[in-house]
Amino acid sequence: MIEAEPDREGGDRGGVKAATTAAAVLKGLAALGGRASLAALAGQLRAHPSKLHRYLKSLAAEGLVARDPLSQAYLLGPEAILVGLAAMRQSDPIRAAEPALLRLRDTLGATAFLAVPGNRGPTVVRLEEPDDPVVVNIRPGFVLSILWSATGRALLAASADARLHAQAREELAAAPARRRALLPEDEPIAAIVREVRAAGGIATVRDLYLDGVSAAAAPIFDFTGAVRAILTVLGPTGRFPIDPEGPVVTALRREAEAVSRGLGWRPVEAAHARPEAPRPPPRGIAALPLGSPREGRPAARETEGEPR
Amino acid sequence: MIEAEPDREGGDRGGVKAATTAAAVLKGLAALGGRASLAALAGQLRAHPSKLHRYLKSLAAEGLVARDPLSQAYLLGPEAILVGLAAMRQSDPIRAAEPALLRLRDTLGATAFLAVPGNRGPTVVRLEEPDDPVVVNIRPGFVLSILWSATGRALLAASADARLHAQAREELAAAPARRRALLPEDEPIAAIVREVRAAGGIATVRDLYLDGVSAAAAPIFDFTGAVRAILTVLGPTGRFPIDPEGPVVTALRREAEAVSRGLGWRPVEAAHARPEAPRPPPRGIAALPLGSPREGRPAARETEGEPR
DNA sequence: GAGGATAGTTGCACAGCGCGCAATCGCAAT
DNA sequence: ATTGCGATTGCGCGCTGTGCAACTATCCTC
Numbered sequence: 069m070i071e072a073e074p075d076r077e078g079g080d081r082g083g084v085k086a087a088t089t090a091a092a093v094l095k096g097l098a099a100l101g102g103r104a105s106l107a108a109l110a111g112q113l114r115a116h117p118s119k120l121h122r123y124l125k126s127l128a129a130e131g132l133v134a135r136d137p138l139s140q141a142y143l144l145g146p147e148a149i150l151v152g153l154a155a156m157r158q159s160d161p162i163r164a165a166e167p168a169l170l171r172l173r174d175t176l177g178a179t180a181f182l183a184v185p186g187n188r189g190p191t192v193v194r195l196e197e198p199d200d201p202v203v204v205n206i207r208p209g210f211v212l213s214i215l216w217s218a219t220g221r222a223l224l225a226a227s228a229d230a231r232l233h234a235q236a237r238e239e240l241a242a243a244p245a246r247r248r249a250l251l252p253e254d255e256p257i258a259a260i261v262r263e264v265r266a267a268g269g270i271a272t273v274r275d276l277y278l279d280g281v282s283a284a285a286a287p288i289f290d291f292t293g294a295v296r297a298i299l300t301v302l303g304p305t306g307r308f309p310i311d312p313e314g315p316v317v318t319a320l321r322r323e324a325e326a327v328s329r330g331l332g333w334r335p336v337e338a339a340h341a342r343p344e345a346p347r348p349p350p351r352g353i354a355a356l357p358l359g360s361p362r363e364g365r366p367a368a369r370e371t372e373g374e375p376r
Numbered sequence: 377m378i379e380a381e382p383d384r385e386g387g388d389r390g391g392v393k394a395a396t397t398a399a400a401v402l403k404g405l406a407a408l409g410g411r412a413s414l415a416a417l418a419g420q421l422r423a424h425p426s427k428l429h430r431y432l433k434s435l436a437a438e439g440l441v442a443r444d445p446l447s448q449a450y451l452l453g454p455e456a457i458l459v460g461l462a463a464m465r466q467s468d469p470i471r472a473a474e475p476a477l478l479r480l481r482d483t484l485g486a487t488a489f490l491a492v493p494g495n496r497g498p499t500v501v502r503l504e505e506p507d508d509p510v511v512v513n514i515r516p517g518f519v520l521s522i523l524w525s526a527t528g529r530a531l532l533a534a535s536a537d538a539r540l541h542a543q544a545r546e547e548l549a550a551a552p553a554r555r556r557a558l559l560p561e562d563e564p565i566a567a568i569v570r571e572v573r574a575a576g577g578i579a580t581v582r583d584l585y586l587d588g589v590s591a592a593a594a595p596i597f598d599f600t601g602a603v604r605a606i607l608t609v610l611g612p613t614g615r616f617p618i619d620p621e622g623p624v625v626t627a628l629r630r631e632a633e634a635v636s637r638g639l640g641w642r643p644v645e646a647a648h649a650r651p652e653a654p655r656p657p658p659r660g661i662a663a664l665p666l667g668s669p670r671e672g673r674p675a676a677r678e679t680e681g682e683p684r
Numbered sequence: 685g686a687g688g689a690t691a692g693t694t695g696c697a698c699a700g701c702g703c704g705c706a707a708t709c710g711c712a713a714t
Numbered sequence: 715a716t717t718g719c720g721a722t723t724g725c726g727c728g729c730t731g732t733g734c735a736a737c738t739a740t741c742c743t744c
Contacts, residue, residue: 080433080434080437082430082433083430083431083433083434083437084394084397084398084430084431084433084434085434086392086393086394086395086398087394087395087397087398087401087430087431087434087435088434088435088437088438089392089395090392090394090395090398090399091398091434091435091438091439091440091455092438093395094440094459095438095439095440095455095458095459097459097462098455098458098459098461098462098463099462101462101465102462102463102465102466103466122390122391122392122395123391123392123395125390125391125392126391126392126393126395126396126399127395127396127399129391129396130396130399130400130403131399131403132399132402132403134466134638136471137471137474137475143463143466144459144462144463144466145463145638146463146467146599146637146638146639146640147399147403147406148459148460148462148463149460149463149464149467149599149639149640150403150406150460150599150640150642151402151403151405151406151452151456151459151460152456152457152458152459152460152461152463152464153406153460153599153640154405154406154407154409154410154452154456155406155410155451155452155453155454155456155457155460156457156460157409157410158410158411158442158451158452159454159457163444163445166445167445291454291457291458291461329454330442330453330454331454331457332454332457332458332461334458
């Protein structure tokens with residue numbers, strides 16, 4: 069029970085180190101575009117070519133990795149496709165966003181909800197309220213306005229769906245003058261889209277959809293880059309600052325990005341890095357067992373083991 | 377140097393066993409639809425839950441595996457999607473078919489070539505000829521007839537592309553009566569498609585495109601089920617039997633299926649099996665280190681070790 | 685055609701780690 | 715509270731992963 073602290077960095081306690089390495093190999097191969105020479109992979113992962121060779125051999129025997137007969141380069145194999153397809157099938161924005169909803173509710177003390185693009189507009193599917201919620205009649209199943217809600221605006225700006233844009237025009241045409249007056253004067257739809265995109269895709273709204281309520285909404289993308297959901301937080305206008313660099317928008321942006329990542333989305337659509345490794349000497353003593361989450365390890369163990 | 381034979385089955389000599397296991401875990405999870413309980417996976421892979429648990433823990437730390445917070449089931453994670461996408465990017469019918477071309481050439485002594493669906497029809501991209509080839513003027517870059525070649529027919533029957541079918545009608549309309557007479561009388565296109573599909577997608581042709589030459593062609597699919605290429609073998613009509621169960625068609629079918637598999641295609645579009653494991657007791661003594669290539673191990677070691 | 689550089693592969697030996705077992709924990713149903 | 719199923723983890727034996735260096739294969743240079 070005492071247990072001093074044998075490992076100063078228990079990233080994988082009780083796991084299988086070789087499995088971690090195997091995973092890093094697959095990810096490294098994917099990061100290189102799905103195709104790489106042994107040396108390039110060794111550079112990417114900072115591991116001995118001989119070590120990688122053995123892993124690749126086993127992964128190849130399982131069909132996750134294949135080889136180009138000519139260039140004898142390693143590439144991801146057919147089984148990797150099947151694994152990927154199964155993974156995509158599991159890609160579920162509602163499940164992925166659940167923890168984010170809870171965190172936003174707790175850290176901001178705000179009402180947080182998730183909406184998905186439905187055929188009638190953004191539809192609320194999950195809602196988390198703090199102990200002391202602002203009174204809103206939003207419930208799961210509720211369909212929000214496209215133009216007069218932060219959620220709808222975030223969706224509109226992120227989506228290229230023609231039907232959605234047509235719905236926005238209908239909504240605008242059907243709106244009474246009093247509501248219409250709350251929007252920009254000329255080309256209100258284009259103006260809203262421009263504004264939201266200028267804010268990095270995050271839509272903010274104050275006393276618009278509901279008086280006394282401010283809201284911020286961010287889109288959630290999947291691995292194809294398509295909008296799969298919108299994450300929204302809202303609170304009383306007085307105590308809920310929605311400035312671009314404020315805590316609310318910052319937290320929302322961070323959470324939305326994390327959820328998107330959980331769906332396989334990658335920031336700049338540049339999932340695979342440079343084809344070759346422009347790095348320090350790949351060979352040598354460096355021998356990271358893995359190397360995925362954080363880069364740059366403080367030091368590599370020398371040949372003689374330190375007394376610890 | 378003597379080395380009796382410590383391993384009676386060296387499927388992975390010089391590899392990393394744990395990497396093989398990790399690969400099997402990913403594949404097993406994919407086979408279960410990308411989502412499974414620990415016990416279900418243990419049943420699928422015939423391994424101890426404790427063992428799997430450690431692998432899954434490490435794979436989860438790398439993002440290849442995720443967990444459902446509620447059901448605490450294991451599911452394939454976002455990194456698996458990225459790996460799969462990179463693998464799909466590598467999916468290349470020309471590279472994948474190369475070995476098949478060589479094998480067909482050697483085992484059948486036939487000319488074998490690969491064509492891809494081009495905008496002007498099936499286009500030859502790779503051609504392998506035996507030492508003593510039949511004389512044909514087919515070369516890479518050559519565009520084949522849709523209706524009067526086995527290659528074209530196999531493509532037509534496998535493809536739902538409207539443009540291709542339109543091209544087939546144009547070809548038919550433009551053909552002189554003499555060539556037209558070689559085809560079925562009424563609704564020749566539909567008849568050809570029906571005939572090829574009845575033969576399991578394999579098109580055979582005798583003295584049609586070229587006199588004295590028989591050919592058989594089979595489509596190659598990718599992971600989406602789309603036709604990516606057509607594999608064709610041909611030889612002199614006298615010494616090249618193209619009956620449905622003959623050696624030529626059998627070998628062609630086998631090779632085409634293998635290539636398709638190499639592109640991530642799966643026979644019946646039923647890549648993932650039953651959700652639960654309808655198998656013998658998952659737990660117990662059975663402890664396969666892996667379990668991918670061949671199934672059914674002869675026996676499991678009992679609790680008391682036999683003297684061997 | 686010889687020589688050499690580059691990249692991939694493998695034998696070896698030590699110690700680090702995987703894994704079967706069983707005890708424990710967590711959760712839900714009764 | 716009790717029961718039971720499933721997930722998790724400490725333990726310790728001995729299998730196996732790994733750095734190193736020798737070896738091989740392939741391509742380029744002279």
